[in-house]
Amino acid sequence: MIDLLIRFFAPHLVPLIIVLVVVLVLPLLAGYVVLLERKVMADIQARLGPMRVGPHGLLQPIADAVKLLLKEDIIPENADRFLFWIAPLISVTAAMVAFAGLTFAPGKYEFFGHLNTVAVADLNIGILFIVAVSSMGIFGIVLGGWASNSHYSLLGALRSSAQMVSYETAAGMALISGLLLAGSLSTRAIVEKQAAEGVWYVFFAPLAFFIYMVASIAETNRAPFDLPEAESELVAGYMTEFSGFRWALYFLAEYCNMIVVAGIATTVFLGGWLRPFEGTREADFLDLAPTVIFLGFAGYCLWRVPRQFEKIHKIVLSIFAGLCFVIAAALALPVTVQPAWKPVLHGVFWFLAKVVAYLYAFMWFRFTFPRYRFDQLMRLGWQWMIPVSIVHVMMLGLALVLQRPPQQGGLGWAWWQGMLVSTGGTLLVAAWLGALGERRTQRIAESGV
């Protein structure tokens, strides 16, 4: 019986393990992204941020998780129980399943007689799958707002889903520009193409990256576009009636969505697991960068240990320092001994580094920009973002044709000349659209609203 089971599951064992890793690490990662966000917010606002739970607030995510588990879980009176229970689940599953398409490190590895990549599944419709599944997240929000049986949550839910639907188009178009360059949908192939090209696609199509960043901020309901829960009378939008663990699920879904969106941007534009200047040999000292960074962390933690007040903080901080040392050693090992493991460890490190950098930009926008009004937000989405991203796809097509070698009907231009043409053309159209919008608001202001 057992060997039947093993034979039955053999080809799928490694993906199952990676799924386990992703599903367990994700809430932890999301928790620490929340801590990072609160610390960065505090730093920008000239204050300290959470310092009480654990040294420098390092145990804050665990404290939050426990609190949310123990909090009372109120279900509003005559709310729709079935929907109330399933809405957060839809949101979280959509966010987590979207991780299946992302590839974290290069190469295939042979386990249990089957070749597996360092990803949950090596889909050849990678990006399309991720976009499709994360568009399911809208149902979690719409049904959550509907089930909590309050007029304002419904209004908040309708608004945030309308926002997500309209910015998904702009994000999709921006991704198409990236995929035009790569010529394939599978995340592994895209990054391998960038490795072959030697240049990340963010330099090929910087405008597409910019549009995608703005659209992804709007799609995850964050920063200047986090209008639904910030409206004065919508209080917390669709999340108002949820409390305790249900609310934690929505919160987890939002942060997983952020990490997924950052993952897509890293894969398509920032060269996934590629180390900066992957090709050039002179830049090999960058291989040491991961170990140096983690050694820096560990050193800083050790330096802070004597300054902690409570004994427990000293212990926790030294554990963290030990952890950083272990990771630093793990990352240093391949550089010296060069086993087959090097690409995986370094690949995952660079992938996560870029994801964290992308999330840092998210947080930075959140604390420096005021909020858009809902109609401005929709007008920006429909009258500026979507047309500009479509024009960019066309311009990029033109640039790619120009870059073709002369015998295939192109002019044999270099990639940066193509980039200039596509970016310049799109900026022209964007400026023209902006001026049109400006004149329109002028006319409205004069004529009196």
Add this chain to the structure above:
Amino acid sequence: MSDWGTIGSGAGVETTVLGADEILINMGPQHPSTHGVLRVKLKLDGEKIVSSECIIGYLHRGVEKIAEYRTYQQFAPYVDRMDYVAAVSNGLGYCEAVEKLLGAEAPPRAKVVRTILTELQRIASHLLWLGTHALDIGALTPLFYCFREREEILKIFEKYCGARLTTHAFRIGGLQYETYDGFEQDVTRFCKDFGGKVDEYEQLLTGNRIWLERTKGIGVLTAEQAIAIGATGPVLRGSGVKWDIRKAMPYAAYAQFEFDIPVGKRGDTFDRYMVRMEEMRQSRRICMQAVEQIPAGPILGKVGKVLKPAPGEVYHSIEAPKGELGYYVVSDGTVQPYRVRIRPPSFINLQAFDQMARGHLVADVVAIIGTLDIVLGEVDR
């Protein structure tokens, strides 16, 4: 001149039956962004505001009635509780009004110190306005920067008169306490780096496209409307009327210092924002000049313990951070005033709310309440 009659009447919600799909929603009195207990009844057509009505009175404490049963000195602390954000200027207005009634005069040293403290209070009030106004519109960071500077000012107040918010810093006839040694150094140190700080706030907000879109063209109040309603202070100056009591009828020691009056053009939220930011810089300028010219001499005029002004009345107004704060004091010869009528600038500026909010969306109500810079303690008294 547009028809004056209609301007005032728009305030109430028409009693006509609600239109087919108009809905009436209630904002407040407990509301995160109504700066206190203000209730706004909004009649909406979908998202657009058809008309609005501000219901006030939740914080009414009957200050003016209490005044009739208190002596002139005893009533001074009540005045701080009205506009609790700018307590020092309330006190200045009341003390100067009673001094005018008595015919007494504060000594020059007291006048200059009063000017410095009032200007510092103006900066503190504008900082609190900027922090909460930006927070309502969504910018999280300015609040913490503003409160960091405001903390410095409150420390100076605490060192001088022991209290941070309701200071009761002045007495009728002059000052109660001599300035603590190191007062000049503290004020100069604050003024020195405050200029850079205001530029820091502007860097965060003024050039920001989203801030411009949320404030330009929102809550427009033309000059005629502002004058018709009797709006004063930054709300009036934002609409382009150059009227400031400190220049028009100088009191305390304002005549000795030069400073200019910022004026807006279109009278929208952005212009009032620029006017208040510029006012902070001008106040800093006044403080810098005043700190050097503090004359020596007594701090309390010859007013005597028991104040029994001759029967008569006086109206004296000063330029509080929110606008013209006036005191109409009537005395019947006894130790207690017969009547103390207070002209609250926030209450009168709030009348402009309905006109400003019409036609805008619900999200703009928050910005409009912010730009009027109302404090409910002063509105309800």
Add this chain to the structure above:
Amino acid sequence: MVPTEHYLALSFVLFTIGVIGVLTRRNVIIILMSIELILNAVNINLVAFSRHLGDVGGQVFAIFIITDAAAEAAVGLGIIIAFFRNRSTILADEMDLLKW
């Protein structure tokens, strides 16, 4: 390899459920949803035969059916909203006036 007949049986069952849904329900939105179900059943058929014959035409045509379903749903819902605004009812058997 699942034989193609099973897919036909499945789409046949779904098609029947869709038709019953259209005929029996009073709420127009449910009727529209049942039509979506019928179109979906047809899609299964198309894709099953496309795999069977190894010709990608079936899948392409399925995409055209999906776009058509989207267009039909958009217009159908537009009609429902317009109707609901005037008569404030969305029950099929209450729509019995040719001209109001």
Add this chain to the structure above:
Amino acid sequence: MTLNTFIFYFFSALAVISALLMITRRNVVHSAIFLITALLATAGIFLQLRAEFLFAVQIILYVGGIMVLFLFVIMLVNLDVAVRQAAFNRQAWLAILMAGAMMGTVALAVWLGRASVHLPPVKAGALEPNTELVGEALFQNFMLPFEIASVLLLVAMIGAVVMSKKRI
């Protein structure tokens, strides 16, 4: 009984059950949810049939687009009264009978004529690089229908917008 066939029977059972639940629920939102599960089940079956591109299009377009539209309209047309009213119209039983009869004749016809149909044997793995093949077909030999479909969508958009505007 490989994993492949198990997936097929699981998804088809899911599709049939949720379709049945969809037409019998009183609450419109619940039936919308069950339609979504039915559509997802069919998407699973497309995946089992190696039609990945169609799987993604089905989820993005059908479930992510059309069903969101349905939920929006259901919430705008927020009729609590509908839940208490009778869900089935008067001629419900007659309709089921007629539908059953019609379906019976079709099934009979297929059953009787099954011998005459000569389906060529199934060519295994003929459509491997699915997305590329669909893309080529869509833009090469199905060029005209593709353009007509886009015109159709444009017309539908304009129609929907005009119809749901308050004041035209």
